[in-house]
Structure formats: structure tokens, C-alpha cells
Amino acid sequence: MASNVKKKKNGLFLIVFLVLTVLCWCPIGYGSYGEVGLIVGMPSWAFILLLIGTVLFVIEWVYLFWTDLALYDEDLEEIMAALHATISQETIQEEN
Amino acid sequence: MVAVTIITGICLVSVYISYVAFRKGFTKNADDYFVAGSSLGYFVLIFSLLASFLSAFSMFGMASFGYRLGYGSLYVLTANLVPLGFLWYFMHKKTFLLGRAGKWMSMGAPFGERYGTPMKIILVLVVLAASIPYLVAQIQGIGVMLEAMSEGLISFRMGLFFVPFFIALYLMMGGMKGAAWVNAIQGVFFSVMVFVLFFSVMMKNGGFLPTMDLVMAKHPTLFQLGWAGGKVWSYPMVFGMASAMCLGCVCFPQPYMHAYSSRSARGLKAMFLSFGGICLVVITLPTLVGIAGNVIVPGLKGVGADKIYGLVASATLPDWLAAFAVAGGFTAAMSTVNGLVFGNATNLSVDIVKTLRPETGSSELIGLARMFVAIIMALCVAIAWNPNTPVAELSIIAFGTVAVTFFALWGAYYWKRATATGAILSILVGVSLNAGFFFAGGKAMVLFPQASLFQLNGFLAAFIISGIVFFAGSLLTTPGKTETKSLKLFFHPILTQ
Numbered sequence: 152m153a154s155n156v157k158k159k160k161n162g163l164f165l166i167v168f169l170v171l172t173v174l175c176w177c178p179i180g181y182g183s184y185g186e187v188g189l190i191v192g193m194p195s196w197a198f199i200l201l202l203i204g205t206v207l208f209v210i211e212w213v214y215l216f217w218t219d220l221a222l223y224d225e226d227l228e229e230i231m232a233a234l235h236a237t238i239s240q241e242t243i244q245e246e247n
Numbered sequence: 248m249v250a251v252t253i254i255t256g257i258c259l260v261s262v263y264i265s266y267v268a269f270r271k272g273f274t275k276n277a278d279d280y281f282v283a284g285s286s287l288g289y290f291v292l293i294f295s296l297l298a299s300f301l302s303a304f305s306m307f308g309m310a311s312f313g314y315r316l317g318y319g320s321l322y323v324l325t326a327n328l329v330p331l332g333f334l335w336y337f338m339h340k341k342t343f344l345l346g347r348a349g350k351w352m353s354m355g356a357p358f359g360e361r362y363g364t365p366m367k368i369i370l371v372l373v374v375l376a377a378s379i380p381y382l383v384a385q386i387q388g389i390g391v392m393l394e395a396m397s398e399g400l401i402s403f404r405m406g407l408f409f410v411p412f413f414i415a416l417y418l419m420m421g422g423m424k425g426a427a428w429v430n431a432i433q434g435v436f437f438s439v440m441v442f443v444l445f446f447s448v449m450m451k452n453g454g455f456l457p458t459m460d461l462v463m464a465k466h467p468t469l470f471q472l473g474w475a476g477g478k479v480w481s482y483p484m485v486f487g488m489a490s491a492m493c494l495g496c497v498c499f500p501q502p503y504m505h506a507y508s509s510r511s512a513r514g515l516k517a518m519f520l521s522f523g524g525i526c527l528v529v530i531t532l533p534t535l536v537g538i539a540g541n542v543i544v545p546g547l548k549g550v551g552a553d554k555i556y557g558l559v560a561s562a563t564l565p566d567w568l569a570a571f572a573v574a575g576g577f578t579a580a581m582s583t584v585n586g587l588v589f590g591n592a593t594n595l596s597v598d599i600v601k602t603l604r605p606e607t608g609s610s611e612l613i614g615l616a617r618m619f620v621a622i623i624m625a626l627c628v629a630i631a632w633n634p635n636t637p638v639a640e641l642s643i644i645a646f647g648t649v650a651v652t653f654f655a656l657w658g659a660y661y662w663k664r665a666t667a668t669g670a671i672l673s674i675l676v677g678v679s680l681n682a683g684f685f686f687a688g689g690k691a692m693v694l695f696p697q698a699s700l701f702q703l704n705g706f707l708a709a710f711i712i713s714g715i716v717f718f719a720g721s722l723l724t725t726p727g728k729t730e731t732k733s734l735k736l737f738f739h740p741i742l743t744q
Contacts, residue, residue, distance in 0.1 A: 168330065168333045171330070172330040175326045175327050175329055175330060175489065176322070176327050176330075176485070176486055176489035176490045176493070177322075177482055177485055177486040177489065178472060178482065178485060179482070182472050182482075183472065184471070184472050184473030184474075184477065184481075185471055185472075185473065185474075186467065186470075186471060187470070187471070189459070189463070189470070191455075191456070192455050192456045192458075192459035192460070193318060193459065193470075194318050194470040194471070194472075196472065197318040197321055197470075200321055200322070200326050201321070201325070201326055201527065201531065203326065204325065204326030204329045204523075204527045205527065207326075207329045207330065207332075207523075208329050208332065208520070208523060208524045208527065211329070211332035211333050211336075211520055211523075212332075212520055214333065215332070215336060215516040215519075215520055216516065221336070221516060222340055222343075222344070222512045222515075222516070223512055223513075224511050224512045224513055226512075227511075227512055229741070230344055230348075230741050230742070231344075231347065231348055233739060233741040234344065234345065234348035234349075234736065234739060234741065235348055237735055237736055237739055238348060238349060238736065241732075241735065241736070
């Protein structure tokens with residue numbers, strides 16, 4: 152149950168990341184050819200681009216540091232123990 | 248003379264830092280020398296990764312882009328790199344975990360463990376072949392900059408020896424720890440100097456808004472997309488440039504080396520996240536400086552525009568501070584050379600020599616890596632000797648060539664059905680296409696949208712085809728012993744929790 156919720160949250164973040172990535176890579180929906188108005192001395196699409204970049208940065212920060220979806224140092228010991236056990240097992244099998 | 252003193256000072260400080268790392272015993276065994284004993288904290292990691300990627304192009308090139316092409320340049324190296332925060336995390340989380348568990352030290356390790364030795368060797372050679380033209384371009388840039396900054400006191404060819412000698416010296420002495428410390432200090436230095444230059448340039452005309460109003464009145468096209476009849480900053484051009492630069496960054500050796508060197512998961516995440524955030528600010532500023540340069544040093548054309556960063560620094564700062572600002576761009580070039588030379592020397596000694604001669608001991612491995620640092624540096628200086636050597640032009644395909652390893656890496660970590668044949672074929676096809684596009688249509692075919700490629704640039708076309716080859720190749724072949732055996736570790740249930 153808990154892993155399903157995690158999967159859904161992960162999927163949601165992934166979709167948000169992908170949408171914002173496309174917007175960081177192309178001015179679809181907020182840019183236009185030719186003359187445009189200025190916001191804070193910049194063309195409006197450039198200002199929105201920097202804003203989208205900032206929003207993506209903040210969401211990445213939330214994902215990496217404020218959710219239970221990313222890797223944390225507290226989990227490292229358990230993960231390393233499990234991986235070391237597998238590596239030792241494989242080494243023993245190879246030697247035999 | 249001021250500039251030469253500053254550059255010499257930077258080189259000597261870098262050597263001293265590396266000497267400290269050496270004296271403190273941080274290069275005693277292979278683990279210490281290649282991955283700093285996985286002991287780097289997040290501050291050093293953040294600025295070391297940043298500096299190892301940002302070359303002189305990020306400062307001088309982006310200012311020149313801003314000067315000539317305006318605000319559309321923001322799609323080249325600023326907001327488009329923010330996605331690296333999650334892309335690097337997803338691609339290299341397992342590099343960090345499996346690397347720590349398996350004591351990996353080089354870029355080839357995950358490929359070798361997952362797909363076998365041939366894949367590992369092909370990868371190392373591909374990355375080396377892509378890196379050399381890029382390194383030559385950086386070293387030539389250093390020679391040109393040094394000649395200009397010293398007003399001819401240090402000739403181009405003397406410059407080729409002068410700085411690479413110091414770089415080789417501190418890489419050989421201090422290993423990963425020394426290189427990371429040097430990179431971090433150089434990264435902080437050039438970031439600070441970019442801020443200093445930005446504020447002085449904008450204050451020259453009464454602030455950011457009045458400066459931009461002046462530029463707008465004289466050059467309105469710099470504020471537009473799709474100008475020059477839709478040719479400059481068209482949507483396909485923007486997408487091609489933005490995605491190419493970002494995807495290329497995922498697969499270079501630097502993120503692998505830094506992932507192995509990280510002390511903690513927190514440091515790893517902070518490093519990956521900060522890169523895009525810092526680029527969003529630190530590279531936007533030189534771009535804006537370049538745009539503002541149109542009202543401070545008007546009328547520069549072609550190659551002349553490449554000097555805009557130094558010219559606006561001279562026009563708005565006292566001489567000594569202008570020299571520091573330009574030296575900032577210089578250190579950016581130095582730190583990129585550090586990162587790439589060290590990454591490749593590690594790959595050659597660990598992935599090739601150690602694989603072919605498993606009995607090679609730890610100290611012998613360090614000795615070999617030091618020798619490879621010297622050989623790579625000497626080779627690059629030799630190629631750069633002729634300032635008109637066309638090989639530097641090839642640096643344009645470095646990102647595309649390395650980016651085609653993306654699918655093999657993704658498959659290694661996230662697709663159980665991936666096979667060595669699919670991975671090897673995808674890399675070989677991708678590299679051949681990049682080279683083919685370059686030789687058929689030059690820079691333009693690699694960088695700009697082509698009608699014959701459905702409005703994609705050569706980079707993206709090669710990237711997509713390499714992906715198709717990877718999936719088709721993997722589905723048409725069956726996983727061998729190595730791939731099957733590797734599943735236990737690469738897809739361990741603990742890694743998916």
C-alpha cells in the first residue's frame with residue numbers, strides 16, 4: 152500500500168519534471184516570434200524562462216530533500232549491508 | 248604584467264593546494280587517489296562539479312553569444328541546465344550506491360559490470376576520443392587568452408606549456424582530492440568575478456533597466472525569437488541547442504567521479520541540485536553582460552565579438568580588477584581541463600590496464616594514472632601547437648559523442664532486458680552518426696536544425712537513432728551470462744525501495 156502511494160507520488164513528480172524540462176528547452180506556450188513586451192527589462196519569454204527554471208529548481212529541491220522519495224543518509228547503512236552481502240555471496244560462488 | 252602576475256599566482260596557489268593534499272597523505276592508495284576516499288563534503292563537491300564543467304565558453308563564449316544573438320542565448324547554458332538536478336540524480340543514484348558497495352573508481356565500472364569488458368573498453372576509448380578535441384580547444388583558448396592578457400609577453404606557444412604544466416603537476420600530485428579542492432576554489436573565484444563584472448557593467452548606464460532600454464532602442468532584434476527571417480532562435484534551433492547541452496552533460500566522466508567521491512547522500516543530492524541552480528545565475532550574468540556590451544563597446548563583428556567580456560571589463564573596472572575578471576574566465580578553462588584529464592587518466596588506468604592486468608597493484612595504478620595525465624596533456628599540447636589546427640573544431644561533437652552513452656547507462660540501471668550487443672551497437676552507431684554529420688555538413692549540421700533531419704540538429708538525430716538502436720538491439724538479442732549475473736546487484740530489491 153505504502154509502496155503504491157510512493158510510486159504514484161514518484162510518477163507525479165516525474166511528470167512535473169518532464170513538463171518543466173520541455174518548457175526549459177523550448178518556449179512552447181509562452182514565447183512568440185517578433186516583438187514582445189518587456190518584464191523587468193527582459194523580453195517576457197526570457198523572464199518566464201528564468202522563472203520556470205527557478206520553479207523547477209525549487210521542485211527538485213523539494214523532491215530531493217523534503218519528500219520520502221529520495222535517498223537519505225539514514226538509509227545508507229541498510230542499503231550498503233544488503234549490497235555487500237550480495238557481492239560477498241557472488242564472490243563465494245565464483246570461487247567455488 | 249598585472250594579468251601575468253595574477254595567472255601565475257593562480258597556478259602557484261593551485262599547485263600548493265594539491266601539494267597539501269599530497270602531504271596530508273590523501274593519495275596513498277588507489278581509493279584515495281582516484282575518488283578521494285569517498286570523503287568530499289558538499290561544498291567542495293558543488294563547486295568542483297561546477298568548475299569541472301564550466302569552461303571558458305561559459306564566460307567569454309556566452310558573453311559573445313549575448314552580444315551577437317541576444318536573449319535567445321539564455322537557452323544555451325542557463326535554465327536549460329536546471330533539469331540536470333533530477334536527470335543526474337536518477338541516472339547516478341545507483342552509480343553512487345553501487346560504486347560505494349563495489350569500490351568503483353572509474354566511469355567504465357558500471358558498464359563493465361553490467362555488459363562486460365568489451366563494452367567497458369569501447370566506452371573508455373569513445374570518451375577519450377571525444378575529450379581530446381575538447382581539451383585541445385580549451386588549451387588553445389588558454390594560449391590565446393594568455394597571449395592577449397600579457398599583451399604578447401607570453402606567446403601563444405609558451406602559454407601552451409606554461410599553464411598545462413601546472414595543471415599536470417597538481418593533478419599528478421593531489422589526485423581527486425587535490426583536483427576537487429583546486430576546482431572548488433577556482434569555481435568560487437570565477438563565480439564571484441562574474442558578479443563583480445555584472446554589477447559594474449550595469450552601473451555604467453545607471454542600472455539594469457536603463458541599460459536594457461538603451462540596448463532595446465538600438466538593437467530590438469536581440470530581444471526577439473525567430474529573427475533574421477525566422478532563422479535565429481527559431482523553436483527548433485532553441486530546442487536543439489538547449490536539449491543537446493543538457494543531455495551531453497549527463498554522460499561526461501565528471502558526474503561519475505564526483506558521485507564516487509561523495510561522502511554522503513546529502514552531498515550527492517546537493518551537488519546535483521546546485522549545478523543547475525548556480526548555472527541559472529552564474530551563466531545568465533555573462534550573457535546579460537554581453538547584451539549590455541552593445542551599448543558600451545558597440546560595433547564588434549564576428550570573432551571580434553568574442554573579446555567582449557574582456558573589453559567591457561576594461562571599460563567598466565579599474566585595470567587590476569578587470570584583470571581579475573578576465574582571470575575568472577581563465578580559471579574556468581583550467582578547471583575544465585582538470586576534470587576531463589583526470590577523468591580520462593582514471594578510466595585508462597582502472598578500466599583498461601587493471602582489466603587487462605588484474606594483478607596491477609594499488610601504487611602501480613596510481614603511477615600509471617600519473618603517467619596518463621602527463622601523456623594526455625602532452626598529446627593535447629602537441630595537437631594544439633598549430634593555432635589553426637582544425638581538430639579544435641571537432642570539439643563541437645564532443646557533447647554529442649558522449650551523450651550517446653546515455654541509453655546504455657539508463658539500461659544498465661533501469662532495464663533488465665538491456666543487452667551488451669544493444670549497448671555496444673547504440674554507442675557505435677551514435678558516434679558514427681555524430682562524426683558523419685560533422686564531416687558531411689560541418690558545425691551547422693551538428694548544431695542547427697536540418698530539413699533533411701525533420702528539423703532536428705545532427706546531435707539530436709544521432710541521439711534518437713542511438714536510442715532506437717539500443718532498444719531494437721537489446722530486444723533482438725538475448726542477455727548473456729554477464730548481463731544475467733549483473734541483475735542480482737543492479738536490480739537488488741533494496742535499490743527500488
